[in-house]
Amino acid sequence: MIWTNVRINAGIFALNLHDCREHCIRIRRNDKSMTPLAERMRPENLENYVGQKHLVGEGAVLRQAIERGRIPSFILWGPPGVGKTTLARLIANLLDKPFFQLSAINAGVKDIRDAIESADKQNLFKQKGAILFIDEIHRFSKSQQDALLGAVEKGIVTLIGATTENPSFEVIPALLSRCQVYVLQHLSKEELIGLVDRALEEDEVLKAADIEIVEYDALLLYSGGDARRLLNALELVANYRTPNEPFKLTNELVRELIQQNAALYDKTGEQHYDIISAFIKSMRGSDPNAAVYWLARMLDGGEDIEFIARRMVILASEDIGLANPNALLLATTTMDAIRMIGMPEARIILSQCAIYLATSPKSNASYMAIGKAAELVKQSGSLPVPLHLRNAPTKLMQELNYGSGYKYAHDFEGNFVQQNNLPDEIEGSILYEPGSNPTEEKIRAKLASDWKGKYKY
Numbered sequence: 062m063i064w065t066n067v068r069i070n071a072g073i074f075a076l077n078l079h080d081c082r083e084h085c086i087r088i089r090r091n092d093k094s095m096t097p098l099a100e101r102m103r104p105e106n107l108e109n110y111v112g113q114k115h116l117v118g119e120g121a122v123l124r125q126a127i128e129r130g131r132i133p134s135f136i137l138w139g140p141p142g143v144g145k146t147t148l149a150r151l152i153a154n155l156l157d158k159p160f161f162q163l164s165a166i167n168a169g170v171k172d173i174r175d176a177i178e179s180a181d182k183q184n185l186f187k188q189k190g191a192i193l194f195i196d197e198i199h200r201f202s203k204s205q206q207d208a209l210l211g212a213v214e215k216g217i218v219t220l221i222g223a224t225t226e227n228p229s230f231e232v233i234p235a236l237l238s239r240c241q242v243y244v245l246q247h248l249s250k251e252e253l254i255g256l257v258d259r260a261l262e263e264d265e266v267l268k269a270a271d272i273e274i275v276e277y278d279a280l281l282l283y284s285g286g287d288a289r290r291l292l293n294a295l296e297l298v299a300n301y302r303t304p305n306e307p308f309k310l311t312n313e314l315v316r317e318l319i320q321q322n323a324a325l326y327d328k329t330g331e332q333h334y335d336i337i338s339a340f341i342k343s344m345r346g347s348d349p350n351a352a353v354y355w356l357a358r359m360l361d362g363g364e365d366i367e368f369i370a371r372r373m374v375i376l377a378s379e380d381i382g383l384a385n386p387n388a389l390l391l392a393t394t395t396m397d398a399i400r401m402i403g404m405p406e407a408r409i410i411l412s413q414c415a416i417y418l419a420t421s422p423k424s425n426a427s428y429m430a431i432g433k434a435a436e437l438v439k440q441s442g443s444l445p446v447p448l449h450l451r452n453a454p455t456k457l458m459q460e461l462n463y464g465s466g467y468k469y470a471h472d473f474e475g476n477f478v479q480q481n482n483l484p485d486e487i488e489g490s491i492l493y494e495p496g497s498n499p500t501e502e503k504i505r506a507k508l509a510s511d512w513k514g515k516y517k518y
Contacts, residue, residue: 112288132156144245163193
């Protein structure tokens with residue numbers, strides 16, 4: 062196979078032929094640790110390719126096309142880290158085709174045309190079907206996609222596009238009609254665990270270390286079904302091991318090390334944060350006297366008035382919420398007003414808002430609801446959206462049963478009908494618990510009536 066690398070940034074097209082490629086491989090083999098684990102673990106055959114059995118498993122549609130040696134132009138649509146780029150490279154290797162790769166982030170129309178012309182001049186397309194792989198093809202404009210049409214239609218290149226976005230919306234109809242669309246799925250828990258185990262067994266760097274996976278949960282949740290993120294996390298944690306000593310990988314250790322590598326917040330200005338904390342807690346505690354005192358302290362110290370107003374907007378939703386929805390309206394209006402007026406008169410507007418928020422009925426039900434939802438997301442991972450809730454404006458999506466069985470609320474009495482709006486795995490979960498105040502007691506009564514037998518309010 063002739064391996065051709067198209068370099069885009071400088072507009073230079075370098076043809077690294079077989080001898081150069083072999084040289085690069087020898088260099089990488091001499092120091093595997095310099096190459097990221099995710100790159101080292103890229104499979105070299107379909108048997109080691111993880112996931113997407115509906116496409117490349119025995120007897121699957123794409124597998125059959127590969128085995129026949131003739132593949133159509135196609136677009137791989139799926140979430141990040143499920144093997145789109147890897148699959149494109151594998152196909153080029155298996156079919157012994159020249160392989161050109163462009164990134165839609167930094168490639169333009171000229172880059173596309175130059176890539177095709179440059180390869181044509183090198184007589185690489187005498188046997189038609191060289192593979193042109195375009196990553197993030199959804200980022201291409203109409204004119205950029207138009208530039209591909211001729212080469213695809215004539216069979217000069219076989220296009221493989223990769224996208225995380227719906228191709229029905231992001232790919233022009235003329236190009237979409239010339240391509241098959243293959244939907245890639247999130248990797249399963251078992252597939253991700255298998256990938257980790259295989260890395261420990263087969264990777265030259267990791268298998269030399271004495272690493273024991275005690276718990277997988279934190280690694281899997283951090284990955285979000287993305288194999289690349291999973292391997293990056295595994296490598297990050299493994300790099301903290303003490304050489305020549307056994308290393309046990311636990312959930313707690315993974316969380317600790319990943320958090321340590323996150324950007325640290327600037328903790329300077331301690332009094333600044335102490336006083337704003339006192340201000341917020343005074344309003345939350347329904348104490349208008351303390352609230353205006355701490356407000357005066359901040360204004361006297363030259364605090365940014367927009368910073369104060371932003372914190373009141375947050376409090377209006379976090380601590381008052383649906384107990385008094387007008388609180389959020391007043392807080393956002395306060396933000397607009399102080400921008401128009403400025404100091405010193407802005408202090409009056411801030412005082413009015415602070416007193417209103419302090420004397421308002423309180424509810425943190427909305428705040429607690431999003432907290433519970435976030436925790437549920439962490440525990441359950443990236444669950445798929447039920448098919449009946451998905452939008453289906455295109456023929457492709459309708460063929461995939463998107464929107465099938467959806468009940469349109471306005472077609473029913475009272476503009477309401479019971480149906481499952483959560484992923485099946487967490488159906489019936491209650492995340493919003495109305496607070497004990499007149500407004501939310503009415504909300505509770507309506508929820509209990511509407512959702513009787515489904516949610517226990």
